[in-house]
Amino acid sequence: MISVADVVIGAARYGGYVIAGYVIAAVGLGGYFGSLLYRARQARSKARAIATHRTG
Amino acid sequence: MSSAERMMATLIARRGERILAGLALASLTASAILSLVVSPPDAEQGNLIRLMYVHVPAAWVAYLAFAVVFVSSIAYLVTRKTRWDRLAAASAEIGVLFTALTIVLGSIWAKPVWGTWWTWDPRLTTTAILLMIYVGYLAVRRLPDSPARRARWAAVVGIVGFVDVPIVHLSVRWWRSLHQAPARLIGVPDVSPMMGAALGIGFLSFTIAYVYLMAVRLRVGRLEERAVAEALSPRVGQPVEVLMEEPARG
Numbered sequence: 001m002i003s004v005a006d007v008v009i010g011a012a013r014y015g016g017y018v019i020a021g022y023v024i025a026a027v028g029l030g031g032y033f034g035s036l037l038y039r040a041r042q043a044r045s046k047a048r049a050i051a052t053h054r055t056g
Numbered sequence: 057m058s059s060a061e062r063m064m065a066t067l068i069a070r071r072g073e074r075i076l077a078g079l080a081l082a083s084l085t086a087s088a089i090l091s092l093v094v095s096p097p098d099a100e101q102g103n104l105i106r107l108m109y110v111h112v113p114a115a116w117v118a119y120l121a122f123a124v125v126f127v128s129s130i131a132y133l134v135t136r137k138t139r140w141d142r143l144a145a146a147s148a149e150i151g152v153l154f155t156a157l158t159i160v161l162g163s164i165w166a167k168p169v170w171g172t173w174w175t176w177d178p179r180l181t182t183t184a185i186l187l188m189i190y191v192g193y194l195a196v197r198r199l200p201d202s203p204a205r206r207a208r209w210a211a212v213v214g215i216v217g218f219v220d221v222p223i224v225h226l227s228v229r230w231w232r233s234l235h236q237a238p239a240r241l242i243g244v245p246d247v248s249p250m251m252g253a254a255l256g257i258g259f260l261s262f263t264i265a266y267v268y269l270m271a272v273r274l275r276v277g278r279l280e281e282r283a284v285a286e287a288l289s290p291r292v293g294q295p296v297e298v299l300m301e302e303p304a305r306g
Contacts, residue, residue, distance in 0.1 A: 013102075014102060014103050014104050014168055015103065017104060017107065017164050017165070017167065017168055018092075018103055018104065018106045018107060020164055021106075021107045021110055021111070021161050021164045021165065022088065022092070022106075022110060024157070024160055024161065024164070025110045025114070025157060025161060028153060028156070028157050028160075029153075029157075029265060029269075032150075032153050032269065033269065033272070036269070036272050036273055036276050037272075039276045039279075039280065040272075040275065040276045040279050043276065043279035043280040043282065043283045044279055044283075046283040046286075047279065047282045047283040047286045050283065050286040050287050051286050051296075054286070054289070054290055
């Protein structure tokens with residue numbers, strides 16, 4: 001049977017790998033989502049600037 | 057489509073996107089809680105098993121994304137409709153993200169379990185090849201060529217590249233591999249019910265996240281195309297709306 005001490009020691013020993021994995025997954029997904037929002041804003045402002053320039 | 061209909065379609069799409077965003081966020085949060093807090097540690101690997109709940113769903117979404125590229129590429133070559141090309145491009149980009157995540161998360165899991173960050177194991181090697189194929193696919197999409205020819209070449213790469221997906225999946229059965237075989241979740245499961253539930257929610261939440269990212273990526277693709285059409289419009293003497301329409305087959 002696993003004791004509380006085993007769980008605490010196990011978590012402390014390998015917790016870093018688990019936390020690193022979840023942080024990387026969150027940063028990867030969040031970073032990509034952020035890049036999409038940035039691209040959308042860039043494309044919108046570019047299209048608006050060209051349209052404004054064209055129509056005077 | 058009239059401008060009123062187009063505005064209505066945009067409003068519905070944005071509302072759908074918002075609902076998807078909420079669903080993705082809620083399911084990812086539930087998945088994290090279930091994986092990190094509720095599910096028990098493994099008898100052999102202890103808490104390291106918690107990496108399975110992000111590594112395996114990430115691999116599943118990568119497969120799914122490349123399957124969408126495969127189907128869309130065939131549909132593009134048959135119909136020559138740009139919407140299929142757009143769908144393939146969006147899915148490939150997200151597939152590359154999830155493949156990279158799969159490799160990085162697998163590497164983090166491998167270090168304490170196998171004692172190494174990387175080994176030239178069949179599963180790992182074929183996954184690295186998969187990543188390179190679809191990075192190549194994205195590179196093909198950036199070649200300075202006519203959009204139609206570029207889309208055609210990309211579709212060919214998207215179809216041929218998919219051959220590696222079943223090879224990646226079956227590599228653990230075909231060759232002697234350090235990587236474990238897929239866990240059985242249906243019938244007599246290999247894992248405890250709580251672990252199976254955590255993995256199932258992981259699959260669901262990553263799939264919803266994929267669908268949401270696809271919706272956003274497709275909208276970004278339309279906006280980028282609009283910017284190009286705005287720039288081209290005065291040069292070719294055609295309205296932006298005409299340039300944004302599906303090109304004729306040829």
